Amino acid sequence: MTIKTLHLTKGSSQPTFPDNEILRLYSMKYCPYAHRAHLVLDAKNIPYHTVFINLTEKPEWLSKVSALTKVPALELPGVKGDSLIESLIICDYIDEKYPQNSLNSKDPLEKARDRILVQKFETISPVFARFVFWKKEEDKGELLKKLYAGLKNFDDELNERNSKFFGGEKPGMTDYMIWPWFERFEVLNFMLEEKFKLDKDRFPKLSEWFDGMMNDEAVRRNFIDIDDHYRFVTTRDYDNAAENKL
Amino acid sequence: MTIKTLHLTKGSSQPTFPDNEILRLYSMKYCPYAHRAHLVLDAKNIPYHTVFINLTEKPEWLSKVSALTKVPALELPGVKGDSLIESLIICDYIDEKYPQNSLNSKDPLEKARDRILVQKFETISPVFARFVFWKKEEDKGELLKKLYAGLKNFDDELNERNSKFFGGEKPGMTDYMIWPWFERFEVLNFMLEEKFKLDKDRFPKLSEWFDGMMNDEAVRRNFIDIDDHYRFVTTRDYDNAAENKL
Helix, strand or coil: CCCECCCECCCCCCCCCCCCCCEEEEECCCCHHHHHHHHHHHHCCCCEEEEEECCCCCCCCHHHHCCCCCCCEEECCCCCCCCEECHHHHHHHHHHHCCCCCCCCCCHHHHHHHHHHHHHHCCCHHHHHHHHCCCCCCCHHHHHHHHHHHHHHHHHHHHHHCCCECCECCCCHHHHHHHHHHHHHHHHHHCCCCCCCCCCCCCHHHHHHHHHHHCCHHHHHCCCCHHHHHHHHHHCCCCCCCCCCC | CCCECCCECCCCCCCCCCCCCCEEEEECCCCHHHHHHHHHHHHCCCCEEEEEECCCCCCCCHHHHCCCCCCCEEECCCCCCCCEECHHHHHHHHHHHCCCCCCCCCCHHHHHHHHHHHHHHCCCHHHHHHHHCCCCCCCHHHHHHHHHHHHHHHHHHHHHHCCCECCECCCCHHHHHHHHHHHHHHHHHHCCCCCCCCCCCCCHHHHHHHHHHHCCHHHHHCCCCHHHHHHHHHHCCCCCCCCCCC
16 A cells, blocks of 8 residues: 655655665655656556645654755665655666556667657746746736747657657657646646647647557546645645645 | 867858758856766767857857757757757757667666766866855855865765765766766966865865866867966966967
């Protein structure tokens, strides 16, 4: 039986675990980078404990398990030394260590191209963040144009690969590394006059891809509806105190 | 016979190659990121053509071989699609594709820890860049303190690993990924009142490591002396017009 905590905060006790074998993922429920690690662990059906962390008021003991107090952090029970950090490194580690449902291509060139694609996504995800932490001097229309231009490359890439997912007939590492932002994009609809839409006319391949991802078991297991994403973005209320639901 | 060009610039013709098998590395002689790719190719004894690019006045044809006009870019002759970009991705690709003198650990956990270490270096290399592109409002003494604090972690890490190199008894991927900045650090001595020094008292392990790296064949093949590094930093004169030496 795996454990999942509410978001632990300053003054909390460090959780203890009844076993010394199951991986421990220090995470934050709404963090897209931590989301990557959940997706990969679930896609490979690896059991793990989830310790959610309140990033606004971090527990004092966090530095004991994640030296730089970052999440995601993957603690390997029985292994000396710091937990693993950095979402991409954690996910590659999991994929190399556990052979089932391999997510990275075994071909060095395909793998390199996938990594370059994920790296290119790093020009899109900060645009999304700039909407969320919007400053008045920025033009939302211009930001939206940038977002669409970046996404167009991904639509073209899917078209060129001529496959349902970036990973082929099933989601691979690239699909899971970029998904967290797609799950969140519609948060923008609460913030914009011109609605954000991953529509079939503009992004025919990406919108099919989106539907395919929504049917993926690992995506479904970690899915958070857009109202709850928006609630968190605007309130920073980690555990929805009103409902106190996990 | 491999080809090495002077820095090609706006108006230049795209180079042609007498063969269609040898890798082509688009590079800039003084760029630390491109330096990484040279080190890895040479450490593995892989022949390659070097096309140096003037980054101030880029050749018009560059986008044909490197879509985003970035260097380093690795062109794979006979292979359709864009050249590979991003120094870390290029170097991992080379190491996976060519098995001789393996640089990354085969152990997923060791490999992940090495990647985290290289990622941590990304907090040190920008400090160096801030000296080079120094703005008057920044306090050089404070910057130097930051640099020393960052380097201390690497000294501690070598101590903990209790090995001559980060890769063990011979340089591995981590060693080559961080070396380009160590080769350049003494540029700071031209810019500071308090000299930068990788001295034995402050960094006992790193200074031994530095000496070991200076004896490495791949490092020696690509070594540029500190006067020339400083000359480039201050003049942006790519090919040392005064001497026109390669």
